[in-house]
Amino acid sequence: MASHLWYPLLLVAIFLLMQTSDCFIHSRAAFYPNSDENGTDIGACGFGSFGATINGGDVSAASDLYRGGVGCGACYQVRCTDTAHCSSKGVTVVITDQGSSHGTDFVLSQRAFSKMAQTADAAASLLSIGVVDIEYRRVSCSYPNKNITIKVDENSNFPHYMGFVIWYQQGIKDITAVQLCETQNFVCKLLDRSYGAVWTTTTPPSGPLQVRMLFSDDDGDETWLVPVNNIPEDWKAGETYDTGVQVNI
Structure with missing residues (x-):
């Protein structure tokens, strides 16, 4: 094989090897x-x-x-x-x-x-x-037999404050935004990241609530996750609520 033909193939092979090594x-x-x-x-x-x-x-x-x-x-x-x-x-x-x-x-x-x-x-x-x-x-994070779960902060007190942390975050993307939605009229409120994985609002909506989570990656790919289960209207501080969903994104 002429050198001008195999040399580009060699460069491609080296590049692929470097990509594999650079995973870590x-x-x-x-x-x-x-x-x-x-x-x-x-x-x-x-x-x-x-x-x-x-x-x-x-x-x-x-x-x-x-x-x-x-x-x-x-x-x-x-x-x-x-x-x-x-x-x-x-x-x-x-x-x-x-x-x-x-x-x-x-x-x-x-x-x-x-x-x-x-x-x-x-x-x-x-x-x-x-x-x-x-x-x-x-x-990717994987928790067999576990759904994404919402843990309500012990200091939450309707209608003055609601905070929660998300357990069993799955997949390989980050949760970069969270919305809390009223299920009866579909009005949604964008929550604040208080610190770490804690999301809060000083004016929590009333009624049964839906937590929508935005999963994002470094390439700009974003996916809103809408849970199967809602947080009940009579939610309690310190309680956990199963969203009913698992993800692999």
Whole structure:
């Protein structure tokens, strides 16, 4: 084959290989030194005790990936790069908090940090090191047999205030906007992101309510999700309400 024919093919092959290698981003990770394997129940995302045990306790705080709260609920595959101790699979974590340590992108729960290792002995070695080189990539969140769920803030009090956090965020997109709609006249109110994953309004609508969520990605692709189930008219502070939907977007 003439050189002028195979050379472009070689460049294409190299480009595809680079794209595959670049799926993972290099960084560093630490772990919560005072955690009891799980995450924290006072995380900056506002998940409360749910944030310590979601995903089986495989959770993490993030620094830049927190993104002002937009990153809350996002899932990442994280794997350390020391081949003597680390597995090729690593661990999938959910962002539930904000924080960094020694220039890290992730501060994992002890449970998640240990799961990056090949064996129990290797996990002990990783924990003794404390901060390790890693590579990570965004992956889709999946919660089998779980629907997206609305947890109403304990301080909510109609008609003065309503706040809630969204549990079991699924797929690979971010929730970038939330509307609260009256189901009887279809009037919708755009909510404020108070902090983390907490959405609030000082003038909650009355009657049965529908929570509409906008899922967005970096490419500008946006999808409004309309739940099957509504929040009942007599909603209670501190209660959870199943939306009846699962997503894979």
